[in-house]
Amino acid sequence: MTTELRGLDAADWESWYRSLEWAFGGGREPSEERAAWREVTEIDRSLALWDKDRIVGSFSSFSFQLSVPGGALVAAAGVTMVHVAPTHRRRGLLRRMMRQGLDTARDAGEPLAVLTASEPAIYGRFGFGVATHALSATLDVPRTGLRLPPGTEDVTLRLADPAEVVDRCEELYARLVPRRPGMIARQPSWPGMVLLDPRATRGGASPRRCLLAERDGELVGYARYATLARWAASVPDGVVLVKDLDAADPAAYAAMLRFLMELDLMSSVELTGRPVDDPLVHLVTDMRRSRLRVADRLYLRPVDVGAALGGRAYASEVDVVLDVTDDFCPWNSGAWRLSGGPGGAVCERTRDAADLSLDVRALGAAYLGGTSLAALAGAGQVREERPGALTAAATAFSSPVAPWLPHNF
Template structure:
């Protein structure tokens, strides 16, 4: 069967989006969501497979910058809306789109591509590696108490509508984005994503609400959430569904959690995407009442390996020769010498020297943001040490003080 793969035109966007809706179950995106995606989609960075007038495959790439260890915001393609119609599976459409897309990303001068996978098993063969973890929580507030740091009582809680508080929340987000690898630096328009609140996604709950944490008139944190009231024979059993929570200091952070855990008629606080090192686990009196569950988060692809490794800083000085396997982007394959001091002066160049570590590009991508240890990957057989001591040195250098995390979808 013959199909045509081409760049999207603005007039084809509705048909292209219809293909993605069908691939994700056929449930139409809400009018609010459709309008938002229309404003955020960059047609010149989107591609589609066409079988005559029918769109049968889609892939988009947002213009992103993503924080890496050291705080730099590195250009990255935010890969999204990747689908193949059920009628056209197993015909090579996905491979063709991944090939075209990574070639395009390279031509745009973006050293990274990132995505959130609906099916994690798909993207490893294209060189992506799972680089962040997200944590889901379900806190039983009737049985878990909070140990609050000094200064919590000085923080004022103020309700606001999510839209009215948008600028204040974005200011907090922007400051925190510099401190945690994996966080997208939001471009204008993307601030709407976290407050998109179609009724169809509320599971019978309230519209999205917002509370601000303030001290001396300054907004130091915020939380957005919905409430799902419920009762059983014993009384109220409502759920606080947290969308976002961020704060600039420990007292404001703790004050927000105290507020959420103390809302009347609610007995559960539910979060579906928190960083795996979230300090709330150190605030609660009994972590066993938090129903912690971890899952894969952001997937990273090193499109230009040398430029990507030079863009981040390293926890300790490092000098190591890597032998990298990359069959899908062969310009990355081969031996690279990475040298870096403690001042962000990394250099990664081709070399003929003997390798000291051998690994695939997907394993290197998993370690890139500092959340997956090269030592762990070696234990799984994904990194091979050929110089004694090279693994421990590189693993320490690649590590991060804070766990990488992607706080929202795209």
């Protein structure tokens, strides 16, 4: 079969997106969900793979700004909407699209590429490592309490329609982005995705509501949630489904969590996609009844090793030579000297002997500080060439807070 890879024409978006729906099970998404995805699609960063008059593959990316250790924002290609039709597998077509996508990111001066993986085994061969994880919890409300921090009673809570307060919530979100690596600075087109709540996908739950946490009129937190009413033998057994829970300080977080745990007729609170060091881990009185689960979340690979490592700060002073192997983006391969600390860093080519050897996937996993270089060394993915270099580098690469991707893309 002869296939042609070319840029997506806006007029072909419906056919292109329908081919993607078939790749992910065939169900047609609600019209409002399709409209939200159409709004955020960057047509000039999207590819369609054609076989004659039929689309058999897709690839797109977002022009993201990703928070990194130290609070800076680094340009990142957010790889998304990727598929190859089952009739066209094992022909190197995904590799072809990824090749063009990463080349485009490099030409655009984007040091990073990131994605969320429907099938994790696929993307390691393209140099993506797991850079963040996500925590999920199901709080057993009748048998779990909270240890409330000082100031909780000073927080005022009120309910609002999510659409009516989205601008205030997005302003708070933007202030929080530099505080934690892995967060994405949302673009003006993204509020539609934030508010997306199709009736067809609620599974019987209510429409979402927005809980605002304020102190002296200032917004210090918000939560978007729905409730699912259930009864067991005439006993209420409802579930609170929390989509977002963002707070500027511990008291605001605790006040909102307490509110969600005290809703009438609800016996559990489900939170998904949270940071692995989420405050709830330390607020709940019984972790065993919170059913904590951890899963992979954001996959990351440096597109430009020098710019990527020079774009973040480090927890301690570091001067280390990294011998990087990158088969898919060979311009990254070779020795790099990283010098820097909390105030910033420089990463340049060098001919000096390596202190550590690793491949680009391990470097991507460690980049945001959520995965230790020492842990990767324990798995044989990082090799220490100079005694003491691993401990020093692992300490420098660490982050005081766990990296976190708040939402899929």
